[in-house]
Every structure is written in C-alpha cells, then in structure tokens.
Amino acid sequence: MLGQVLAEFPGKVRLVFKDFPLDFRPGARPAAEAARCAGALGRFWEYHDLLFLAQPAFSRGDLVAYASRLGLDRAAFSACLEAGRYRRAVDGDVAEGRALGVTGTPTFFVNGRRMVGAHPIETFREAVQDALADAARK
C-alpha cells in the first residue's frame, strides 16, 4: 500500500523500513534477519513483500525457500542467516524504535508525525499532503 503512496507522489516521498520484531511472535525475528540477508544480495524489497504474503510460515527452511524463489544465491543466503549476520542490526532497529516510543507494529512516522497501527491509504495520502504543505511553508 505504501508503494502506491510513493507512486502517487513521485519524487516527493521516500520510505524507510525499520525492523521491530515483537517478542511474542517467534517467527518475526528470523524473518527480519532473513530479509536483511536478502537485502545484502540486492533483493530486500522483493523478499520483504514475499514475507508479508507468506506469513506466518517462517521456518528456517521456508526462509531459504523464499530466497531460492527470488533466485538468490542459496549458499550465501543460508550462510548469512546461520551466522546471524544481521542480528545486531535488528537489535539496533528495535532499540531505536523503543527510544521513539514504539511499542507495537506497524508504527509510522511521516516527517516525524506518529501513526500507530494499520491505516487506510487515504490517511497516508492526507499525512503526506500535510507534510508537503508544512515543508512548503519552511
């Protein structure tokens, strides 16, 4: 859905994804690390989209299979995942989120304006229009 917002405001919006795996969702953390491994191989967003379609099937075998489906180097991906190469990076995102008061997912900041939970696309359109108007006034 946010991809649609980016398309509707070409050149005006950028999206930054931050990991915030919740402790009571056991598959969330390995999925987050796996997406970063896919990112290291150049396919973060494709893998990210695949995970949302595939949830909650996040066994180790599932995660590797999704990488294979995208044509990623299976050995390199598996090595990344097994080594926990992005564990600390995910921890870092969680710490940054907590510092910002994030407690649940998804939480969005639109030029700093917090939006908690899922929202219809109209709400994002309005938030972007408001932020553009604020930016134009500066």
Place this chain on the structure above:
Amino acid sequence: MTRRLALVALAIGLWSAACGAQTETPGSATVTVDAAMVKGAAEAPVTIVEFSDYQ
C-alpha cells in the same frame, strides 16, 4: 552489493501538533538508515519511517 550506510542520520522529530516540529528539536531522535531498506527519492521532502515486523 548493498552497502550499509553507517549512521546516516535521519532526524525524526516527535511530532508536535503545536508547531509541526520535525528535526533537531528537543525530543527528536535519529535512526540509522540501511540503503537496502529505503525506497523513493533521496531528496524527497517527505520521509515515512515504518517500524514493522512480518507477522
């Protein structure tokens, strides 16, 4: 292929209804940005930061 941008700071102001404050204000914070996890124009005037998980 993907490079980690070390501490490329993105200021996130904790939104204030009173002044619309965004950056470098008391209560603001910075987040690191991984180049692989960003979409859209680098110079875009609006940044959406999404904290999420996959479940």
